[in-house]
Amino acid sequence: MTAKKKSSTPKRRSSHSRTTHKGRLHRLLFNRVTLFMTLSLAIISLAYVFYLDVRIRHQFEGKRWSIPARVYARPLELFPGKAMVPSELVTELKRLGYHEVETPKAPGEFHLQGARLELFTRAFTFWDGSEPARRLDLRFERNYLQQISNQDDGLAVSLFRVEPIQIATIFTSHYEDRLLIRLSDLPEYLPDILTLVEDRDFYQHHGVSPKAIARALVSNLRAGRTVQGGSTLTQQLVKNFFLSNERSLWRKANEAIMALLLEFHYDKDEILQAYLNEIYLAQDGRRAIHGVGLASQHYFGLNVTQLNLSQQALLVAMVKGPSYYDPRRHPERALERRNLVLGMMAEHGMVSVTQAHEAQQQPLGVNQRSHQRLTSYPAFVDLVKRQLHQDYAEEDLRSEGLRIFTTLDPAIQKAAEGAVSERLDYLERYYGIDQNRLQSAMVVAHPGSGEVTALVGGRDPRFAGYNRALDAVRPIGSLIKPVIYLNAWEQPLRYNMATLLEDAPMTLESEQGREWLPQNYDKKTHGRVPAYQALIHSYNLATLQLGMELGVNKVIASLRRMGISRPLNIYPSLLLGALELTPLEVAQIYQSLSNGGFSSPLRAIRAVVSLDGKPLQRYALEVKQAADPRAVYLVDRALQMVVEEGTAKALGELLPRELHLAGKTGTTDELRDSWFAGFSGDLLAVVWLGRDDNQPAGFSGSTGAMPIWAEMLRRAGSEPLRLLPPEEIEEQWIDSQTGLLSDEGCAHVLKLPFIVGSAPEQQSGCEKREGGTEQRREVWYKRWFR
Amino acid sequence: MIKKNALSLIPVLMVLSACVTPPMQETQPANTHPVVRGQAQANSAVASLLVDARSALRAGESDRAAAYLERALRLEPKNPYVWHQLAEVRLYEGKLLQARQLAARSNALAGYDARLRQANKSLIERSYAPPR
Numbered sequence: 011m012t013a014k015k016k017s018s019t020p021k022r023r024s025s026h027s028r029t030t031h032k033g034r035l036h037r038l039l040f041n042r043v044t045l046f047m048t049l050s051l052a053i054i055s056l057a058y059v060f061y062l063d064v065r066i067r068h069q070f071e072g073k074r075w076s077i078p079a080r081v082y083a084r085p086l087e088l089f090p091g092k093a094m095v096p097s098e099l100v101t102e103l104k105r106l107g108y109h110e111v112e113t114p115k116a117p118g119e120f121h122l123q124g125a126r127l128e129l130f131t132r133a134f135t136f137w138d139g140s141e142p143a144r145r146l147d148l149r150f151e152r153n154y155l156q157q158i159s160n161q162d163d164g165l166a167v168s169l170f171r172v173e174p175i176q177i178a179t180i181f182t183s184h185y186e187d188r189l190l191i192r193l194s195d196l197p198e199y200l201p202d203i204l205t206l207v208e209d210r211d212f213y214q215h216h217g218v219s220p221k222a223i224a225r226a227l228v229s230n231l232r233a234g235r236t237v238q239g240g241s242t243l244t245q246q247l248v249k250n251f252f253l254s255n256e257r258s259l260w261r262k263a264n265e266a267i268m269a270l271l272l273e274f275h276y277d278k279d280e281i282l283q284a285y286l287n288e289i290y291l292a293q294d295g296r297r298a299i300h301g302v303g304l305a306s307q308h309y310f311g312l313n314v315t316q317l318n319l320s321q322q323a324l325l326v327a328m329v330k331g332p333s334y335y336d337p338r339r340h341p342e343r344a345l346e347r348r349n350l351v352l353g354m355m356a357e358h359g360m361v362s363v364t365q366a367h368e369a370q371q372q373p374l375g376v377n378q379r380s381h382q383r384l385t386s387y388p389a390f391v392d393l394v395k396r397q398l399h400q401d402y403a404e405e406d407l408r409s410e411g412l413r414i415f416t417t418l419d420p421a422i423q424k425a426a427e428g429a430v431s432e433r434l435d436y437l438e439r440y441y442g443i444d445q446n447r448l449q450s451a452m453v454v455a456h457p458g459s460g461e462v463t464a465l466v467g468g469r470d471p472r473f474a475g476y477n478r479a480l481d482a483v484r485p486i487g488s489l490i491k492p493v494i495y496l497n498a499w500e501q502p503l504r505y506n507m508a509t510l511l512e513d514a515p516m517t518l519e520s521e522q523g524r525e526w527l528p529q530n531y532d533k534k535t536h537g538r539v540p541a542y543q544a545l546i547h548s549y550n551l552a553t554l555q556l557g558m559e560l561g562v563n564k565v566i567a568s569l570r571r572m573g574i575s576r577p578l579n580i581y582p583s584l585l586l587g588a589l590e591l592t593p594l595e596v597a598q599i600y601q602s603l604s605n606g607g608f609s610s611p612l613r614a615i616r617a618v619v620s621l622d623g624k625p626l627q628r629y630a631l632e633v634k635q636a637a638d639p640r641a642v643y644l645v646d647r648a649l650q651m652v653v654e655e656g657t658a659k660a661l662g663e664l665l666p667r668e669l670h671l672a673g674k675t676g677t678t679d680e681l682r683d684s685w686f687a688g689f690s691g692d693l694l695a696v697v698w699l700g701r702d703d704n705q706p707a708g709f710s711g712s713t714g715a716m717p718i719w720a721e722m723l724r725r726a727g728s729e730p731l732r733l734l735p736p737e738e739i740e741e742q743w744i745d746s747q748t749g750l751l752s753d754e755g756c757a758h759v760l761k762l763p764f765i766v767g768s769a770p771e772q773q774s775g776c777e778k779r780e781g782g783t784e785q786r787r788e789v790w791y792k793r794w795f796r
Numbered sequence: 797m798i799k800k801n802a803l804s805l806i807p808v809l810m811v812l813s814a815c816v817t818p819p820m821q822e823t824q825p826a827n828t829h830p831v832v833r834g835q836a837q838a839n840s841a842v843a844s845l846l847v848d849a850r851s852a853l854r855a856g857e858s859d860r861a862a863a864y865l866e867r868a869l870r871l872e873p874k875n876p877y878v879w880h881q882l883a884e885v886r887l888y889e890g891k892l893l894q895a896r897q898l899a900a901r902s903n904a905l906a907g908y909d910a911r912l913r914q915a916n917k918s919l920i921e922r923s924y925a926p927p928r
Contacts, residue, residue: 087871091837095829138863153830154837169841458873459866605873606904608897625859631866631882633897639904666832691835692873727829729836734874736904 059267066268067275069251070284072408078181078190079412081391082174083420084463084616085136088148089169092155093729096127098421099148099155103129105175105420117143125150128161134173137415137617137625141170175420178391189303189314193283197317199360200302201282203326206358207351209243212282217244217273218266239330244269246329247285250300291325291332294475309337309376319361320369324348324376337376345374388474389467390418393594393614396480402618402626411621416614417461422693425725426452426464427471433718434469434699441708449702450718451478453597453612454695454726459631460601460610463693476702479593484683484698486596487587488548488657488711489676490565492603492645494557494585495545497568499641502768505556507542507644508749513552521581528554528586531677531710540749542762545648546656548675550586557585571636573598573609587676596687597696603649604672604689606736607642608633639736640765646672646733647763649688658688660712664720670731673719675711682706684714691729695719738766750774838871842878845871849881853888861885876905876912883919892923899923 086102088094100110103120111119114130121128126149133143145161158167181190193201205212211219223240241249248268272281292299292308299308302325306314310321317325327347328335337344349370356366394416398407430450438445446469454464467477476482498505513536520526530536530550544552557565562580569578578589591599594612602609610633618626649672652658657675665671673688684699684707697715700707707714744762745752749770752759756776845868852861865882872878883898899916906912 087841087867089838089841089871091839091841093829093833093836098829138860138867153834168844456870456873459870461870606901608901608904630862631869632894633901635897635900668832692833724831727831727833729833732835734905734907737907 059271062264062268063271066248066251066271070272070276078179079414080176081178081180081394081414081416083177083416083418085171085174087169087171088155088158090155090157090166093153094150094155095153096122096125096150099127101421102172102175106173114145131170132173135623136171137619141173146170174415177387177416177418177420180391180395189301189307190287191301191303191314193279195315196286197315197322199319199355200317200322200326201286202360203322203351203355204286204329205243206354206360207326208246208329212243213278215242217269217271218242242269243285244272244281247281247288248272250288250290289329291328292336293333311377319365320348320352320372321375323351323355323369324374327351337374338378341374348374386472387418387423387465389471389477389479390416390423390462390465390614392467392474392477393462393465393480397613397615398618401629406626409620412626413619415616415618417463417616418614419463422454422726423464426454426466426722428725429718429721430466431469431471433721437709437714447701448699448707449478450697450699450715451482451593452695452697452718452722453479453593454693454722455597455601455612456692457601457604457689457694460612461616462612462614478698481592482698483590483592484700485588485590485678487676487678487683487685489596489674489685489687490585490587490589491545491548491553492649492674493568493572493599494553494560494565495541495648496603496637496641496645497560497564498541498556499644499765500638502765505541506764506768506770507540507648507762508744508770509541510538510749511541511544511552512555513537513539513544513549516551516554518582520583521579526583540744540746542648542651543746546652548657554582554585558582568637569599571609572602573611573636587678593696593698596685597694600687600689600694600696602636603642603645604694607635607637607639609636640738643733643735643739644763644765649673650731650733653688657712658686658716661716661720664717665723668730669728672731673716675716677710680706681708681710684709685711686715686719688719689731690723691731693723693726693728695722735763739763740766740769742769744770745774748774752776836871842868842872842875846878846881849885853885858885858889874905876902876909879905880912880916880919883916887919887923895923896920
């Protein structure tokens with residue numbers, strides 16, 4: 011194509027300069043390049059609109075939940091030889107809705123007579139098989155379930171499980187709960203009040219309302235500030251989907267386009283219903299309350315269908331600004347706006363003036379605290395949800411009617427909750443602390459499998475708020491020490507339980523480059539002490555010396571192997587517990603210590619099954635060797651000694667010694683945090699006690715968290731800890747003062763385990779014990795005659 | 797003389813009372829469980845689960861076999877035979893790393909059972925063998 015010369019153009023009609031410009035304009039418009047650019051712009055815009063379309067439809071479809079997922083606790087396994095008393099089974103059966111009758115004739119009935127329980131079970135399909143309904147005869151004796159037989163054929167039953175208790179109903183495609191409502195469920199006025207106040211032309215516009223924008227503009231100009239918004243309900247719905255504080259022009263433009271797209275795809279009723287289920291109406295701690303269904307529960311403790319006129323008006327009034335018009339925090343504002351809404355309703359003839367007047371006289375009717383009863387175990391279900399989102403594909407979670415089988419043990423959960431709330435109340439009363447200042451969290455798990463059996467997120471277990479067990483990140487103090495000693499004892503040629511450490515003052519450099527003089531809890535120094543003593547009495551100085559010899563990075567490497575993935579600072583202060591973890595993470599560390607050094611990720615879900623019975627990807631049991639089992643055995647023995655004679659000695663007054671518990675106390679600076687981590691034969695638990703405002707709670711590990719731990723264990727009941735020494739472990743008599751090899755008859759000796767080849771070879775001088783002379787001679791003779 | 801007779805009765809009475817058993821009492825069930833629970837004696841339960849697991853694995857249904865074994869482990873977490881069986885399942889499934897870890901777990905609990913130790917050792921060796 012030949013380039014047109016500027017000087018000659020056949021299109022020029024006159025010599026007027028304006029025509030020249032017009033001509034130029036024409037040429038500009040129809041120029042190929044311009045055409046190309048316009049076309050590309052159009053394509054890009056179209057593509058962008060298409061992208062927005064996909065996004066908004068994805069959001070909309072994703073929120074159209076109908077059948078929620080059922081969440082189950084662990085099923086109770088019954089077998090001859092189970093340590094159980096009849097009342098425990100009866101408690102479970104009652105929770106399952108079983109009836110106590112004279113003679114069980116139908117599934118769901120039982121009869122208890124002394125030590126004999128007749129049971130007609132209900133059929134249930136688990137994720138890995140089913141249990142038929144059958145009539146069973148169970149005999150108990152001496153705290154054991156001794157015998158199970160099938161009443162129909164007289165045959166013995168070696169194992170069966172009762173159906174699991176359903177603990178929650180959740181919508182799995184997002185974190186927050188919803189109380190789904192359908193338009194037809196709503197009370198008479200609510201949808202109309204909404205459209206009246208927020209979007210008068212709702213049924214006329216196509217997503218964006220120029221009328222509303224104009225109206226808003228006029229009102230705002232008149233008032234001199236923003237008093238009205240011009241957004242339609244559709245636009246507000248879009249805004250709620252992508253909740254963001256950003257109110258830029260770009261954002262608004264996007265929302266407008268998406269609103270138009272929504273109206274293109276869905277009808278008015280669908281949009282209105284989605285709106286009423288999605289609108290953000292309240293904040294409950296960390297939990298956002300969306301939808302009128304949930305908001306009714308939250309504010310009034312009522313079902314949305316039960317709301318009266320003034321309550322409905324209040325809900326709509328809050329839409330404009332749930333925090334600004336929060337009826338609990340700003341009751342006057344809320345009341346004013348609610349009455350304004352009621353006035354509008356009368357103005358538009360929705361209700362009579364008398365009705366409106368009456369409603370305006372009524373108090374707000376809002377209750378003080380929300381009592382969410384969607385789930386009885388919000389902290390545990392919170393963990394379930396997080397693990398679901400972590401380990402399952404989003405599409406799978408959108409499926410309806412999933413069945414989620416969890417690891418929760420309701421009996422242990424009850425014990426944990428009771429221990430926490432009673433103990434905190436007691437401490438506050440006894441020490442004259444302000445009510446509700448102290449807080450606590452607990453994680454209970456099964457050592458062998460890593461299954462979380464109970465989770466307590468705060469002192470009020472029914473309150474679905476801040477989940478301290480999963481989110482309170484606190485310095486762990488002395489709880490780190492066993493990991494340091496573990497690391498040391500994994501090097502048997504250098505360290506053993508009797509290795510002498512120097513518990514002496516040292517000066518280090520802190521992170522800020524200043525001088526740091528660490529101290530022991532009792533402010534004393536203890537000179538040369540055997541390693542085990544430094545651990546069981548939690549000596550800071552000796553442990554710090556050991557840790558520095560090993561290297562902080564080595565200790566961090568151990569933590570990583572034990573399942574801690576969060577970023578950590580490689581400072582020496584880490585060795586004294588200046589690292590912050592959640593109670594769940596601490597439990598993860600102690601899980602491998604309680605399982606012979608084999609780490610299993612703590613999990614709350616056993617399996618998820620779709621509505622048609624197909625199991626989704628299963629949470630298989632996995633182990634990973636995180637530490638040398640021989641060194642772990644030594645640490646476990648030391649942790650038992652912590653309870654026998656160390657910092658957790660007081661536990662012996664709270665729980666029977668035959669349990670041979672292992673544990674570790676932890677206290678942080680100025681008594682801010684109180685920790686206790688410990689395990690028995692079948693139970694591992696971590697307790698944290700402190701204050702949300704991070705002020706000193708005033709309790710050490712053994713006076714704060716430990717008694718809560720003990721109370722939980724007392725209520726739950728537990729098997730004694732039986733440590734099985736791995737191969738290559740031998741026992742030797744050691745002089746506790748010198749750390750050297752000694753003999754049974756000598757003074758201040760004790761028997762310690764050693765990895766073969768690591769025991770001290772040097773003999774200690776032997777002070778005879780009282781009456782020891784005779785013993786020593788006997789021993790000598792015995793050896794001679796071997 | 798009466799005294800002597802009476803005294804001589806004592807050993808007789810003692811023997812008699814030893815032979816007499818008290819009347820059968822219905823064992824009163826405890827209202828609450830003890831704090832110290834007895835160790836679970838899950839032998840027969842675990843045995844039947846092991847049998848089910850083995851037959852499931854033979855039928856090629858490794859998922860089902862694993863489920864039986866995990867159930868058994870919940871009853872007896874320190875049973876080295878169950879850990880070994882689970883290692884076999886994972887080996888079958890080609891999850892070699894896990895198979896080795898599970899075999900190591902079994903070994904850590906095997907104590908002086910030489911045969912089991914050998915079985916775990918050979919399992920670990922097999923996991924390093926090239927795939928068929």
